Amino acid sequence: MKRGFLIVKDYQGYLIDLDGTMYQGNERIHAAKEFVEFLKDKGLPHLFLTNNSSKTQLEIANKLNEMDIPATENHIFTSSMATASYIAAKNQDGCVFVIGEGGLHEALLSKGLVITDENPDFVVIGIDREITYEKLAKACLFVRNGAEFLSTNSDIAIPTERGLVPGNGALTSVITVSTGVEPVFIGKPEPIIMEQALQTLGLSKDETLMVGDNYHTDIMAGIQAGVDTLMVFTGVTPFEDFPTLPTKPTYHVRDLSEWIKKKLSNQTD
Amino acid sequence: MKRGFLIVKDYQGYLIDLDGTMYQGNERIHAAKEFVEFLKDKGLPHLFLTNNSSKTQLEIANKLNEMDIPATENHIFTSSMATASYIAAKNQDGCVFVIGEGGLHEALLSKGLVITDENPDFVVIGIDREITYEKLAKACLFVRNGAEFLSTNSDIAIPTERGLVPGNGALTSVITVSTGVEPVFIGKPEPIIMEQALQTLGLSKDETLMVGDNYHTDIMAGIQAGVDTLMVFTGVTPFEDFPTLPTKPTYHVRDLSEWIKKKLSNQTD
Incomplete structure (x- = not known):
């Protein structure tokens, strides 16, 4: 099966990890804002999917907004x-x-x-x-x-x-x-949270892309649930580990600006 | 190799577990007092050997004394x-x-x-x-x-x-x-605590008997350190489990009164 940069499927919705994908601690990650704005502009449904059980939807949405990343409470889905x-x-x-x-x-x-x-x-x-x-x-x-x-x-x-x-x-x-x-x-990499997130998003596995930085949680969650995955190297799993990953993600990019570029050059959404 | 009640070796010293062997919570276990008095009368060195790291030697000696079991601070050896x-x-x-x-x-x-x-x-x-x-x-x-x-x-x-x-x-x-x-x-069943206890007691492995109720800590400590063991069924490990124990203790008794009786009938100490 061919993977990587050349063929990019048209996904109808996105599940997006937060820590290491949208921000690192209190710092916004490069192209995180542009990526979410790109989805918003295209009218693509998306949910931020986090294992963080300590915070409420509102608290997380506020944190994103403080970093100028657009999000409402309804865009947040937590392990809690x-x-x-x-x-x-x-x-x-x-x-x-x-x-x-x-x-x-x-x-x-x-x-x-x-x-x-x-x-x-x-x-x-x-x-x-x-x-x-x-x-x-x-x-x-x-x-x-x-x-x-x-x-x-x-x-x-x-x-x-x-x-x-x-x-x-x-x-x-x-x-x-x-x-x-x-x-x-319950949380990533378990299929339980993925199934619920898909239901909340109102999309099927085939229509959705899971985006994240952590191979063992985000990417494995996609793999185990049968959802295509986009791996970024802005967080936990270093790019050097890529060759050793037992099952590869569907796509991988250094950061989300590469994905936006790819989608814009494809112009298929 | 013959084990059990008939042949009882003359041990020069004893390592004795506390919880389930001397007392259960705040209740003295049957024959615990008589057993320690028997060792005292015979002039046999002994140490109480406990995984309890929370209490000081003095606190543990006091607890034994409150139950009329003779002990000084120097009789206590803890995992701490x-x-x-x-x-x-x-x-x-x-x-x-x-x-x-x-x-x-x-x-x-x-x-x-x-x-x-x-x-x-x-x-x-x-x-x-x-x-x-x-x-x-x-x-x-x-x-x-x-x-x-x-x-x-x-x-x-x-x-x-x-x-x-x-x-x-x-x-x-x-x-x-x-x-x-x-x-x-460090604590039982590890050999580290056993070696230190033997050193404190001033006796060799061959001269010493380890007494306890918990197969996985007390008895395994003896087995792993090469010290003979006396198992009692007044605590954690039930008598029903005896047939399933992979390596048997050197001796086993329902409670310590049986051991005193055996030693008195042997009269070899």
């Missing part, structure tokens, strides 16, 4: 939202014990789920910078007692200006190691 | 003490970043080691019921920066009246999963 939808679909009356930050609490409550500290049906963990031993102890007791164990995402590290600090996948391991129970992970 | 000795032997001027409770801090300071929050040579984790995200973040940054990573023990769960809550092995996994670096574990 996917987790809440997953639980609501399984048991709308389910009670949930939560370890996590504001975005996760808001997503669960907005689906009408009850957050509890006693006898939960579900235990959910997302990144929690206010984590305590007592929260972890309760989670272990509930999971051992039969509560279904979910984790918003399996990211092992978060890049910060200080270096790589523990991600939610690392915090999740306390409960996994202690109880011997593996969670259902 | 073994960790401190291990570090001091590697680098007496080493600086240590610590996640842990009072017993670990005291053990490190009593070996003359410096506890620091910046550029440590070692990162040590023991159970910490005041764990925070910031402590875990710092540990990850230091380990990624090359600090040697140690963990007092690998116990995945701690029995409490509420059920099994996370042990230090579970907390340790946050750093292991996030950095990809495995720690050196």
Whole structure:
């Protein structure tokens, strides 16, 4: 199968990663603004798809807007939202014990789920910078007692200006190691979040392109869900790693300006 | 090789587990007092050997005394003490970043080691019921920066009246999963703590018997260090599991009264 720069399919919609694709910390990434404006001009539906479970849709949209990247709340789809939808679909009356930050609490409550500290049906963990031993102890007791164990995402590290600090996948391991129970992970690279995002976008797998910088989350999410992928080298996975990637992305570009150029020269959208 | 009740070797000293062997929570286990008094009467050196890194020698001796089990500070050997000795032997001027409770801090300071929050040579984790995200973040940054990573023990769960809550092995996994670096574990079943305990006792492997209830920590510690083992069924590992144990302990008894009876009928000590 031919891949790369020459043949560029006409996609009807885009799923776009944030960290390492749109911004790095609080800095906008080169051509991120132009890329989103290009999609907007062409009227192409798009969703920003993030494993970040801590922030609300509004907070993330505001962050993008502060960097002059156009976005509304409805353009944001988080692992917290996917987790809440997953639980609501399984048991709308389910009670949930939560370890996590504001975005996760808001997503669960907005689906009408009850957050509890006693006898939960579900235990959910997302990144929690206010984590305590007592929260972890309760989670272990509930999971051992039969509560279904979910984790918003399996990211092992978060890049910060200080270096790589523990991600939610690392915090999740306390409960996994202690109880011997593996969670259902919801976020990228799992197909769960991809299916929900496609549904929200209102498009099929074949019509959509997943854009991201992290091979193990963004690109694998596309590959595992059967969605074409565009890999950028503005974030986590360095270009030097490209030859070693076991399954290649459908397309790869140094940064998004290359993609815009390619699309403009194609003029097929 | 013949094992079990008939042939009982004359041991010159004993290493004795605490939790599940001497007490269960705050309750003394049947024949624990009589067993220790028996050793005392016979003038047999013994050390209580615990993976508990949170308590000091004095606190543990006091706990035993409150249950009428004779013990002084010098009879206690903890995974924190073994960790401190291990570090001091590697680098007496080493600086240590610590996640842990009072017993670990005291053990490190009593070996003359410096506890620091910046550029440590070692990162040590023991159970910490005041764990925070910031402590875990710092540990990850230091380990990624090359600090040697140690963990007092690998116990995945701690029995409490509420059920099994996370042990230090579970907390340790946050750093292991996030950095990809495995720690050196010090406590049972590792040979490191056994070798130090034998040295403190002043006896050889052949002269010593390791007594405990937990197959995976106490008995495996003996097996891996080449020390004979006496297994009791008053704690974690149930008697029903005995037939499935891959390598059997040298001896096994329902509780320590059986061992006293056996020794008295042998009258060889």
